[in-house]
Amino acid sequence: MSTGHVEYASLNGTHIFKIIGEVRAQSCISLDKLLARIEQQENVVGAIVDLTETTFIDSTVLGILAKLGLKLKQVHHIQAVMLSTNPDITTLANSMGLGQVFVILNYCGDPQVCTKALLDENITHNSMLCTVLDAHKTLMKLNENNQNMFEPLVKQLEKQQDTMKCTAPNQESV
Template sequence: MMSTGKIQFAESEGTFVLKFIGDVRLTLCAALDAYIEKIFSALSFESIIIDLTETQGIDSTSLGLLAKLSILSKQKVGLLPTLVSHNEDMNRLLYSMGFDQVFHIVSQSTPTDAELADLPGQILSEDLVRDKVIEAHRILMNLNDNNREAFRDLVSSLESSR
């Protein structure tokens, strides 16, 4: 059985760390998106590490926001973030989504002294949530043809319900 998910964060000596725990779903996306904005308002960091070692499940909206994080990092500071995952199923998912093009994917993380805290919850209107879901899936669609095909109908449906 999957546990309810949460996202923890820390910032230490120029490194931003995000740790996804349990089953990470749409309900956490507003907080994740707000933290992504915080990272890029800083613009003075050396690395971003996303730890998926305790992630049991992750939905496509969360994956889309991770892709957004990587694309912004590359555009704004010329840095590819690191994804840490040693789970074969998770790695298969990451590679199938094309994440190896926009992340360094490793099986072990460098230990950090940073103390992790839970991302605070965010309340969004239904329209804003839909917009975030569309944005996240459009980003995934741009990573490869398989994603474009997999998410085209979902994005069309969400856009027509605006």
């Protein structure tokens, strides 16, 4: 289980995402849905991902963040900023290729920034599977090392997704 959470704030087209504590895949369904809504907005001028209070982050969350960075570059022509003061978290983010889509800064940030926790709502097995699969596919796009590392997992998740679609056609789909 995740012992952390994601907080979010927005002001005049700048979006702030704060990852607090130990954050795993279960905590990022709402984040993924939020990113889809942000992608559709026209007034996006910037994004900051604050990892200064992150103690652990899994590959699904890193994939969701990679998706944010890629979409901001592709759709809005913006390079997002990532704040990290934990050398282990910074090394992990860089090793996954996030330095390609974020400017990663060693900065503690303003503790007065007011963010609100994203609520984990409507988490189904299928929505979790789709989020984890999409996050890892995004990581695979960043570099060959990620491609090699996550290809077996993605193939396994795709098989599981195909099985679910065949056995449960009334479930939500991607």
